[in-house]
Amino acid sequence: MLSLRNVSKSYRKGEVKAVDDLTLEVPPGEIFGFLGPNGAGKTTTIKMVVGLLRPDTGTITVDGVDVARDPVKAKRRIGYCPDYPDLYEKLTGLEYLNFIGDVFGVPTETRRRIVGELLEMFSLQDALTDLIQTYSHGMKQKLAVIAAVMPDPALLILDEPMTGLDPKSSALFKDLMRRRCDAGKAVFFSTHILDVAERVCDRVGIINRGRLVAQGTMEELRAMARGQDTLERIFLELTEESEG
Numbered sequence: 372m373l374s375l376r377n378v379s380k381s382y383r384k385g386e387v388k389a390v391d392d393l394t395l396e397v398p399p400g401e402i403f404g405f406l407g408p409n410g411a412g413k414t415t416t417i418k419m420v421v422g423l424l425r426p427d428t429g430t431i432t433v434d435g436v437d438v439a440r441d442p443v444k445a446k447r448r449i450g451y452c453p454d455y456p457d458l459y460e461k462l463t464g465l466e467y468l469n470f471i472g473d474v475f476g477v478p479t480e481t482r483r484r485i486v487g488e489l490l491e492m493f494s495l496q497d498a499l500t501d502l503i504q505t506y507s508h509g510m511k512q513k514l515a516v517i518a519a520v521m522p523d524p525a526l527l528i529l530d531e532p533m534t535g536l537d538p539k540s541s542a543l544f545k546d547l548m549r550r551r552c553d554a555g556k557a558v559f560f561s562t563h564i565l566d567v568a569e570r571v572c573d574r575v576g577i578i579n580r581g582r583l584v585a586q587g588t589m590e591e592l593r594a595m596a597r598g599q600d601t602l603e604r605i606f607l608e609l610t611e612e613s614e615g
Contacts, residue, residue: 449526477521485521
C-alpha cells in the first residue's frame with residue numbers, strides 16, 4: 372500500500388539531513404506506527420508521502436502510484452490528517468465537509484452515510500452549522516479526521532491523530548482504524564503516545580536523526596532491545612543506541 376525506497380530529504384542546502392535513506396513498506400491491512408523523538412524526521416516523512424514536500428532522492432508509491440510522477444492520482448488514494456489541522460475557518464463544518472466531498476468526488480449519498488456515522492461517533496452533530504473559527508482545537512481535530520476518512524482512501528495518514536481528542540473519541544477512533552484495515556485499507560500514523568502505538572499497531576518503525584533504527588512487530592522489537600517489555604523501554608533503548 373505504501374512504499375518508501377531510499378528516501379532522503381535535506382534542508383539548508385544539505386546541511387541538515389532530515390530524512391536519511393529511509394526504506395519501509397506498509398502492506399494492505401496493516402496499522403503502522405511511526406515513532407521518534409522530536410525532530411527525528413517523522414513529519415518531514417509524512418509531508419513527502421502526501422506530496423507537500425519532494426524528496427531529494429528515492430521513490431514513494433501509494434497503492435502502486437508514484438507520488439512524484441502522478442501526484443494527483445496518488446493523493447486521491449490518501450486521506451491525511453495533520454497534527455494541527457489548517458481548516459477554512461470562515462466555513463461551517465458542514466460546508467467544509469461538502470467542499471472536501473466535492474474535491475474527491477464523493478457521491479452525495481455516500482458522504483451522508485459516512486459523515487453521519489462519524490459525526491455521531493465524535494459527537495459533533497450540534498456544531499455542524501457553526502463556523503469552524505468557533506471550534507475548539509479538539510473539535511477541529513475531529514472535523515479533520517472526518518474529512519480525511521470521508522473519501523474512503525486506501526491509505527490513511529495521521530500525524531499525531533490523538534492530539535485534542537477526548538478519551539471516548541480516541542477509543543472510537545482506534546476502533547475505526549482497525550475496521551478500515553480489516554477491510555483491506557492501511558493506516559500510517561505518528562504519535563508520541565507510546566502505549567497507544569503498542570496497543571493499536573501491527574508493526575512499528577522507530578526513526579532517529581532521520582534514519583530508521585528499527586521496525587517490526589512488538590515481539591521483533593523486544594528481541595532487538597534485549598527483551599525490554601514495554602514499547603516505552605524499547606523506544607528509549609533503541610534511540611539511545613542510535614545516538615552512540
